[in-house]
Amino acid sequence: MTIPQQQRPPEELTPAAYGEGLPSPWYPSLQLPPPRRSYLWPLLCALLVLSAAVAVAGGVATAAALRGGGRAPTAATWVEVDAKAIDLVLQRRTEAVQRKDAEEWMADVDQRDPAFTKRQRQEFDNLTKLPFAQLEFERIPQSVVKMAAFLPPGAFEQYHAAVRVVPVTVRHRIDGVDSRPVATPWLAVFAFTGHKWVIAGDGAGKDLPTGEAGQPWDAAGPIAVVRNARVTAVISADTGPADGGQGLLELATTGLEQVAAVKPGGWDGKVLLTAVADRRIFDTYFAESQDRVAQVAAIAVPYYSAVVEWANRPAYATTRIVFNPSELSAAKGELQHDLTHEFTHAAMGPVTGPYTPRWVVEGFAEYVAYRDGHFAAAGIRQALGDLAITAFPDDKQFYEEPRNYVAGWLACRMIAEQYGQDKLVAFYEAFLRLSEVDSVAREVLGVTRAQLEQQWRDYVDAQRRG
Known part of the structure; x- marks a missing residue:
């Protein structure tokens, strides 16, 4: 916009x-x-739905798109997207904020990057300061190719085919302020590492949805x-x-x-x-x-x-x-x-x-x-x-x-x-x-x-x- x-x-x-x-x-x-x-309207929404589990063959094609047309990894290296596992991660984030449990929040974060780890800890602390009457993180199906444009630099090289930008709606109400739920965007980078899907970064680039990275x-x-x-x-x-x-x-x-x-x-x-x-x-x-x-x-x-x-x-x-x-x-x-x-x-x-x-x-x-x-x-x-x-x-x-x-x-x-x-x-x-x-x-x-x-x-x- x-x-x-x-x-x-x-x-x-x-x-x-x-x-x-x-x-x-x-x-x-x-x-x-x-x-x-x-x-x-909205023209920018292709409304291409990401299936719950991408087939291996489809995954290889997607990997090629993520690399901007470069050589895709072999089928043997591809990890299928587990939508249910990602939904559970998002559910645990909500519960962690509600219980003010920092360990539960960080358990789903890839902590190999010190800067990202620090940001995640600060985000959790900030979320717990806000008077939410309602808070939930909801995965929104979108075109995986469209979302690939928001992969941060180096993410594909680090995680190869096992990385995705997942659009998430942060649906919330501020107690004493909002009479109805408010939807704000978050482009979450999920990667498969250590035999599980974890949050590995935030989406980046041009044309971010309005409000992404602009919340308190x-x-x-x-x-x-x-x-x-x-x-x-x-x-x-x-x-x-x-x-x-x-x-x-x-x-x-x-x-x-x-x-x-x-x-x-x-x-x-x-x-x-x-x-x-x-x-x-x-x-x-x-x-x-x-x-x-x-x-x-x-x-x-x-x-x-x-x-x-x-x-x-x-x-x-x-x-x-x-x-x-x-x-x-x-x-x-x-x-x-x-x-x-x-x-x-x-x-x-x-x-x-x-x-x-x-x-x-x-x-x-x-x-x-x-x-x-x-x-x-x-x-x-x-x-x-x-x-x-x-x-x-x-x-x-x-x-x-x-x-x-x-x-x-x-x-x-x-x-x-x-x-x-x-x-x-x-x-x-x-x-x-x-x-x-x-x-x-x-x-x-x-x-x-x-x-x-x-x-x-x-x-x-x-x-x-x-």
């Missing part, structure tokens, strides 16, 4: 240049769009969990905030209250926030554009009842918030804005569809974050600069121009002021049923798209004049 990016503006256009309470042209947060709902338990160091009735925050235990995360909880609670004032129902009203020092957790969502990671402060990631890349039309489950660790030292006002903005995405997640325009998604989040603010005309003029206000921003170019956030914010603010806040919420929700702005505007507001755009242009002109 391609994550839309934002560009950092010149130094003179940073948020600090506008003073307290003025909108900045750079809003360093974003939301992953939901999957397109189509009979062709994947952090390289120890985590700590701080929580209240509505927020569960995961921070680094050794390098976290000096106040133990209490300040972050207070800001998060205020953000949730601001969101609830606009969207009081229709969502859980609770969030899981990951704010750890390990950059990998955040960077994994930018695999195709690592150069732009520093430009984004936080990301809202929608999750579903099944892993999007492995299932057809999964149901929405929740939205997780992941912070860029370099942004956690930002000023209190900036953090408050970012949290409120991202929590708005979480609140609107259940009613965000594939046809909800980005200017509506991001503009609504800005409307909630700045709802109680008062802005001088000079600040709005400076924030917009020479941005042409003609037609609503197009989805494909939205993130290429940071000032589109300002344009979207003013469009949503205009709708709320001229038609009422409830109408703005209804306008957003209508895109679940309708795919065009014109249709939604006619049904909810009683105007055409052209009329709505003219109202928006007039409103922006008035705001610029003050």
